[in-house]
Amino acid sequence: MSDTAAQVANHAEHNPGLQHHFHEMGQQEDSVKIGMWAFLVTELLLFGGLFVGYGVMNSRFPEAFASAHHHLDRTMGALNTIVLLVSSFTMVMAVAAARASKTKHLVRYLAATLVLAGVFLVVKYFEYAHKFHDGLLPGKFYSYTGPHEPFEQVFFGFYFLMTGVHGIHIVLGMIMLTWLLMRARRGEFSSTYNTPVDIGGLYWHLVDIIWIYLFPLMYLIS
Numbered sequence: 001m002s003d004t005a006a007q008v009a010n011h012a013e014h015n016p017g018l019q020h021h022f023h024e025m026g027q028q029e030d031s032v033k034i035g036m037w038a039f040l041v042t043e044l045l046l047f048g049g050l051f052v053g054y055g056v057m058n059s060r061f062p063e064a065f066a067s068a069h070h071h072l073d074r075t076m077g078a079l080n081t082i083v084l085l086v087s088s089f090t091m092v093m094a095v096a097a098a099r100a101s102k103t104k105h106l107v108r109y110l111a112a113t114l115v116l117a118g119v120f121l122v123v124k125y126f127e128y129a130h131k132f133h134d135g136l137l138p139g140k141f142y143s144y145t146g147p148h149e150p151f152e153q154v155f156f157g158f159y160f161l162m163t164g165v166h167g168i169h170i171v172l173g174m175i176m177l178t179w180l181l182m183r184a185r186r187g188e189f190s191s192t193y194n195t196p197v198d199i200g201g202l203y204w205h206l207v208d209i210i211w212i213y214l215f216p217l218m219y220l221i222s
Contacts (some may be wrong), residue, residue: 022167036199040206043169047210049164054158054217061151066157068148069221073127075218080123084208087116095201098184106184106197114177117170124167131156138205159218166168166214169207176200 058065094109130136135143138157180200183189189197 002161012137018151030147033199036202037059042201043206043210044102047162047213050158050162051213052215055207057154057158061149061154065155066149066221068074068136068159069129069218071134072219073130074219075109076127077215079212080120083116083120083123084211085111087120088205088208090116091201091204095194095197098189099191101190103184103187103189106189107181110177110181110184110197114181117174118170119179120170121167121174123132124159124163125153131160139173141159163218166207166210168180173207176203178181183202 090109090112094113095105097105097109100128135141135145136152136156138153138160142153142156144152158176174180177200180197183196
């Protein structure tokens with residue numbers, strides 16, 4: 001048997017989840033995780049820049065920022081924090097179920113995480129609707145007529161930018177969760193191949209962690 005034929009035969013014996021350009025599952029998993037961590041670092045750089053910009057402007061207009069944050073609904077913010085914390089738990093359980101080849105549990109936990117992500121967006125919709133109704137908008141769109149400090153629109157510029165970008169990440173996470181759920185229902189994940197679920201969990205935890213920082217920064221400043 002030629003070397004090429006031997007390689008083909010050897011590859012055929014491997015896990016069906018193994019891509020053709022990798023020699024073994026361990027190599028594939030390590031490569032995917034390195035790529036995912038590199039992506040997560042770029043995400044941290046993105047939000048890190050926004051946090052720095054927020055801090056700089058907060059130091060310039062402390063009265064305006066302190067006044068503006070009172071327009072935010074702490075109850076809704078806290079509710080969304082709880083929702084995302086629970087979704088992190090369900091995602092952890094999904095990863096554990098995939099590693100244990102418990103397909104039914106995996107499907108349930110992925111579905112629960114997806115539902116919780118939807119709940120987060122629904123709550124955020126009601127928050128945004130209130131801001132639009134009152135004219136609490138960024139820049140030239142600010143039209144709030146009640147008592148307020150000058151430059152409050154700067155705060156709402158950061159509020160909509162940072163929570164909006166985070167919301168986009170939630171939507172992308174829901175697309176990812178839907179994809180994982182469809183594959184899980186087909187029984188594609190097991191103890192021998194669960195890398196997509198593991199990688200999806202890393203992304204989802206990052207989204208949750210970012211909100212953990214956004215909540216006190218936006219809702220609890222004094």
